[in-house]
Amino acid sequence: LVIPKKHITTANDMVAEDRETLGQMLLAGQKVAALKGIDQKGYRFVMNTGQDGGQSVYHIHLHVLGGRPLTWPPG
Numbered sequence: 001l002v003i004p005k006k007h008i009t010t011a012n013d014m015v016a017e018d019r020e021t022l023g024q025m026l027l028a029g030q031k032v033a034a035l036k037g038i039d040q041k042g043y044r045f046v047m048n049t050g051q052d053g054g055q056s057v058y059h060i061h062l063h064v065l066g067g068r069p070l071t072w073p074p075g
Contacts, residue, residue: 002028002062011049038066
């Protein structure tokens with residue numbers, strides 16, 4: 001799980017000025033995948049948005065999923 005220090009409630013609240021924060025989140029997620037040893041076989045980033053999107057914590061965060069085959073479509 002990657003959580004930025006800057007509070008952004010949902011993906012709908014992101015603005016152009018958040019590019020640096022969002023980019024750093026993706027790079028941190030890449031690092032998490034490498035540290036967990038799932039970077040070579042594959043992983044998925046997920047950011048839930050809103051009630052129907054499964055968001056239960058209203059501060060954006062990035063889930064790093066992997067360590068098993070992931071199916072498509074998700075959910």
